[in-house]
Amino acid sequence: MEGIFITIEGPDGAGKTSVLRELLPRLEDAMTIDIVATREPGGSRIAEEIRELILNPANTEMDVRTEALLYTASRRQHLVEKIKPTLARGALLICDRFVDSSLVYQGAGRGIGIQEVAEMNRFATEGIEPDLTLYLDIEASVGLERINRSKEERQFDRLDQEKLEFHEQVRAAYLTLVEDNQERIILIDAAGSIEEVVTTCFNLIKERFPTRF
Structure with missing residues (x-):
């Protein structure tokens, strides 16, 4: 792949x-190259339809493994339709969530197992990984407070409605991923102002890919 693949990760309420x-x-x-922004779940027509199914608060009976498989199916379609073609033409693709989210939300939060979810996603992504991941870190309680304050202005989905313990497990799993992948994942304190966080993200990208500026 000739392009650059950047992901933004973080617990709910981190401000991604x-x-x-x-x-x-x-x-x-x-930057001197084209930039494409996308998101997961979603990012392409079929993947967005799967997103609606996954996040619909009415789907309370959804099995946790069904949820994990749907995320993986959405990711595969997104990869084929948008991620791979964008990288192949040399652009920068920046994605709101990717495999790391499945590892922490379904693997840790839902208790399926991080290795099990990782294996599922290796099959779906053919081993494609981001060049850089910006992890926006926020305490779970603070993230939930932000969500509750703004739930009239944003989608209040199935994951947002989980209890504090679930979100604490998610954050703990994220911090473990950061520790285990220090070359790829950079932790950014998301408790500051949006201007501070954006400036930090910009500077980190410029530092990592100086020839593209």
């Missing part, structure tokens, strides 16, 4: 979507 929205125009003004 807001940060990405502010970060994109800064990158577009400064």
